[in-house]
Amino acid sequence: MSTATLNRPDGAPARSYPAYHQPLWRRALMTREFAVIALLLVVFLYSTVSIPNFDGPLTLYYLFLDIAPILLIALPMTMVMITGEIDLSVASVVGLSSVLVGVLHQDAGMSIPTAALVAIVVGAVCGAFNGFLVAYVGLPSLAVTIGTLALYRGIAVGLLGTTAVTDFPEKWTDLAKERIFGDGTSYPLILVPFLILLVLFVWLLHFSAFGRGVYEIGLNSEAAHFTGVNVELTKFWLFVMAGVVSAFAGVYYTLRYGSARGDNATGLELQVIAAVVLGGVSVFGGRGALHGVVAGAVLIGVISSAMRLEGQTVNLINIVIGALLVLSVISTSFLAWVSARLPARGRGRGASATPSNSAGTRPLNQ
């Protein structure tokens, strides 16, 4: 019985394993991601019921318009952070892309789509530069992207000075504020490209071999290397993606506000990282999921718009969101603690259902 052998024919392996050691409800509900989703629902319901005007169509519409850049950039940022790296230069790429759209449209006479395309290519180059320094030169991403945060912002401001380009065709600025289901509804058109990118990133992170490699790099990059994961190339592409999506967000930002400025979206990188961390991504890498991150970004948006409707100041909103972020990090440890206490019962059941596995039973909380 205890002989490991390959001689067994393909059928009838001696032992079979259940796929999961916990029932579905516990796997789904006892997670960091679900905690954020639940909190989002609670805050949303509370705001709808007790804050005047929160249930009006304009509230959600402006909420989505405002957080669209955060939602967009959070997608690649999640993957970058799961590998254990970070990209602080994303907001500067937004600014650079914004300036490029303005300058190329006004001074070079390019159409908006052409200018946007050039801006996105430049975003890819910015990301590739970050990725090259981090993945192939081996520099820490924190240092590299603090540097390029200043560098890309500097180029943006240098190109346009302190002036702004505001002369955009109405057709395009209106498009940025268009609604999906026509006038009076709550969902702006920017959600369509976001949802397309969301599907793409969910596939890439959760349903592809590439995504498995991303998690392995974050958990143990040496083991990933020994398993044949191309650690350098994976990181490189993630930074390129961050550059591309940030540049796209820059195009949207420009058209939405009808203004291309060098200081557009200053500080946005911290809001993106706050949403990603709130959504359950570990800053040490290896942990996190996109549904949590999306919920985290929306939660921040809901809290700020609800408080704004209540007439609170920006300072107070920042204090609440900051406190929430700290609490959420603490809650991860708390959830782990609860998880470690709970299994005593759950596992007892699991073990009796599959007696052949009792030998493998080991306490989870060591």
Add this chain to the structure above:
Amino acid sequence: MAEASQLTLELEGVTKSFGSVAALTNGTLRVAAGSIHALVGENGAGKSTLVKVVAGVHRRDGGTFRFHGKDVDFHSTAESKSAGIAVIYQEPTLFPDLSVAENIFMGRQPLGRGRRIDRGRMYAESEALFQRLGVRLDPRRPARGLSIADQQVIEIAKAISLDASLLIMDEPTAALSGVEVDRLFAIARSLRDEGRALVFISHRFDEVFALCDTVTVMRDGAHVSTQTIAGTTVDDIVAQMVGREVAELFPKTPAPVGDVVLEVGGLSSAGVFHDVSFQVRAGEIVGLAGLVGAGRSEIARAVFGVDGYDAGSVRVLGREIPSRNPRAAIRAGMAFVPEDRRQQGLVTDGSVARNVAGVIRRGLTRAGILTSGAENRAAGPWAARLEVKTNALDMHASTMSGGNQQKVVIAKWLATEPKLLIIDEPTRGIDVGTKAEVHRLLSDLAGQGLAIVMISSELPEVLGMADRVLVVCEGRITAEIDRAEATPEAVMRAATRTQTHSGEQGDSEKTEVPA
């Protein structure tokens, strides 16, 4: 000399177990003041554990431990240090960005007025120490960039400044050149003449015989003998080190040997290994034997492509494999179970299923989509074949025992259906039952035509399993021994190569230069 009052260190029947593994069953060591005592034994004989008990890293489970005739019991390295015990490891751990003097006086810097660190006195005292040791080192320079020999000198200087009465040197000469060894020996002799006791751990018998007065042999965690150097020979010591029956434990059933699967030609990597050539055929288990640090693992890593190499070629089934490309090696049919299970072999915070399906997952993708379900279905049968003990496929590998983790790693690589399996330390740190399972499995796999390269520091394992043994010493293959002629003595002799230490070192440096 052996009078009890003059003994600096007395260990008698010391035992130490880690979980179910007994690392020391009878650790006995008596070191007299003013002598240099050699401690020899195979890898895993318990020398390091014994040293760690003395140094206060581990606490003994039983036995007596006397230091200067008094019973002692150290709870930490700090306690053993303040009692006057210094341990100098093969690769010293200094703070690279601090100065030499700061490293020597770390944590006990001389203070001047206003509790400020008195750098002048620190430098002066360091200079005095180096003068006493007869070496020239600038106490002001940072430790970074110093040779290992110089780093050891700093450790010795630290020990002397602490007025240690017992110095233990754990394979101090492994990374030293001939001149540096001579300097170290001169220092060791002068310390002995000051009346200190020294313990010298080495695999090089020429050094043991040149330097030491007394030698203690250990095997399987137990004391075998203690003799004066004058009263023994190299052959005696080798026989005592390996004296144990090999035959029964490790059954390799003979298998028909097929075509050449792996062909390594002239593989070299500067300073790591030189001109390594060998072939492995289908159905054959080739053992790579040698001491820890001889370069066996490094050769395996270069062959698989996780490390690069400077010259040479690796061919699998006649096709050349590009350097530094594990993925190409995997595609060609190579599998590699690395030495360090937790760091390299698997992702301990990943699930069993994801670890087992880790290499084959690209092939599990359907219509571009990889699901956990597909991974579970693929991983289940492989985990079952290896009898991995786990509750469910989503359990993290970190919750499992070492033996089970090793099975997960082997399952992960067998799932790729390889032609060649390189397995580094297949049974390190796993229990006896699983060990036998792994051996039977390797034998089965060879019987089915897999070519296997097995690296092991356990001599009996190599001798029992391998059809051929390649002995690696200081980065070179020094002997190729067939199963019939493979005796522990023959392998140990090739692995320690007593005659060549200073002569060949020069040669190897000469051949390195053009490469």
